Amino acid sequence: MTTKSSLSEKLRKQVETEGSLSVEQWMAACLADPDDGYYMTRDPFGRSGDFITAPEISQMFGELLGLWSAVMWQSMGAPAEVRLVELGPGRGTLMADALRAANSLPSFIDAVSVHMVETSPVLKVSQQNKLANARCSVDWHDSLETVPDGPMIVLANEFLDALPVQQWIFHNGQWFQRMVGHDGEAFVFAIGDPVDPEDVPYFLSGAAEGAIFETSPVVSRVIETLARRLHTDIGAALLIDYGHTKRGAGETLQALKGHQFADPLQNPGEQDLTAHVDFAYVAEIAKRAGAGVWGPLPQGALLERMGIAARATRLLLNASKQQAEDIATARHRLVDDGAMGRLFKAVALTHPELAAPPGFEGSLAD
Numbered sequence: 145m146t147t148k149s150s151l152s153e154k155l156r157k158q159v160e161t162e163g164s165l166s167v168e169q170w171m172a173a174c175l176a177d178p179d180d181g182y183y184m185t186r187d188p189f190g191r192s193g194d195f196i197t198a199p200e201i202s203q204m205f206g207e208l209l210g211l212w213s214a215v216m217w218q219s220m221g222a223p224a225e226v227r228l229v230e231l232g233p234g235r236g237t238l239m240a241d242a243l244r245a246a247n248s249l250p251s252f253i254d255a256v257s258v259h260m261v262e263t264s265p266v267l268k269v270s271q272q273n274k275l276a277n278a279r280c281s282v283d284w285h286d287s288l289e290t291v292p293d294g295p296m297i298v299l300a301n302e303f304l305d306a307l308p309v310q311q312w313i314f315h316n317g318q319w320f321q322r323m324v325g326h327d328g329e330a331f332v333f334a335i336g337d338p339v340d341p342e343d344v345p346y347f348l349s350g351a352a353e354g355a356i357f358e359t360s361p362v363v364s365r366v367i368e369t370l371a372r373r374l375h376t377d378i379g380a381a382l383l384i385d386y387g388h389t390k391r392g393a394g395e396t397l398q399a400l401k402g403h404q405f406a407d408p409l410q411n412p413g414e415q416d417l418t419a420h421v422d423f424a425y426v427a428e429i430a431k432r433a434g435a436g437v438w439g440p441l442p443q444g445a446l447l448e449r450m451g452i453a454a455r456a457t458r459l460l461l462n463a464s465k466q467q468a469e470d471i472a473t474a475r476h477r478l479v480d481d482g483a484m485g486r487l488f489k490a491v492a493l494t495h496p497e498l499a500a501p502p503g504f505e506g507s508l509a510d
């Protein structure tokens with residue numbers, strides 16, 4: 145591994161010799177450069193890290209997703225073998241909690257093989273430690289493509305927001321690709337090639353000067369692959385992330401360092417970069433590829449429908465005073481509109497003939 149500032153130096157040289165990078169190339173290098181990319185070099189979670197995610201806030205989150213998976217498996221006809229796949233599994237906490245909860249349905253656990261899709265070598269080690277005592281087989285993959293064919297249930301929390309986006313900027317009556325250059329002192333945004341007007345979607349006509357629009361070919365590819373798999377081999381996916389439900393202009397690329405917002409063009413590889421998920425586009429691609437699409441629903445509403453209140457009550461039975469306070473705080477953080485409950489949304493993709501997944505009753509997307 146090279147020194148701390150080497151990614152900055154490497155990207156500066158690349159800009160000097162090859163010209164500016166697209167925002168997508170910038171984000172991909174900052175997060176996934178094999179030597180110095182953010183996720184390649186660290187465990188970013190928790191108080192001493194840069195951010196915290198729902199499974200790290202409370203075991204209830206992973207447990208409810210585990211029960212969701214078990215019920216989904218039953219409504220798939222309880223196949224003798226099912227792949228339980230997690231995309232971007234972080235520390236492995238969600239899967240460990242999910243498997244513990246799903247133990248209440250032993251026939252499900254007997255059918256399960258776990259497949260973790262993870263690119264970070266550091267996080268893979270955490271996941272291996274967390275799942276060392278799992279009662280089913282656990283395999284790791286660099287991408288969904290190598291997960292073997294067959295019935296599958298896919299879970300992904302805050303995975304799509306970590307995938308690179310392209311940005312487009314409206315300038316002098318025309319859309320251009322937004323780039324990252326270097327002005328001799330620092331990385332700066334720059335304007336690239338114009339977009340063919342034929343390729344500009346209808347909802348972007350009449351944009352204001354400086355408006356920004358984001359797209360993600362990587363997200364599109366993942367959703368297309370997933371939806372095709374769920375259509376060919378029976379299955380379902382539950383994707384939870386922060387994002388918007390209507391398409392439109394708006395910049396959402398953001399950096400987090402030490403739980404504070406930061407400049408996304410500073411400290412490449414040293415801070416988290418994310419972009420909000422365009423759920424309307426996710427739904428459109430999934431439908432086009434043949435999947436049933438349910439939601440999106442606010443995370444808070446889904447967790448309530450899944451029974452987070454009953455789960456919390458159960459945990460409170462054996463809790464100390466401090467633990468009881470922690471359970472109540474965590475529950476509010478996950479479900480309240482002012483916390484994660486509304487900003488985070490959940491969409492379920494299914495084989496088109498499957499009934500509504502648990503919590504998504506009456507929410508089949510048109």
Ligand SMILES: C[S@@+](CC[C@H](N)C(=O)[O-])C[C@H]1O[C@@H](n2cnc3c(N)ncnc32)[C@H](O)[C@@H]1O
Nearest residue numbers: 183197232233234261262263264267301302306
């Ligand atoms: C924001 S973290 C979310 C972790 C976990 N799901 C949670 O909720 O705590 C993003 C995760 O996606 C992984 N990741 C990022 N890009 C990936 C990719 N292209 N393929 C697979 N995993 C990826 C990261 O290493 C990390 O595990």
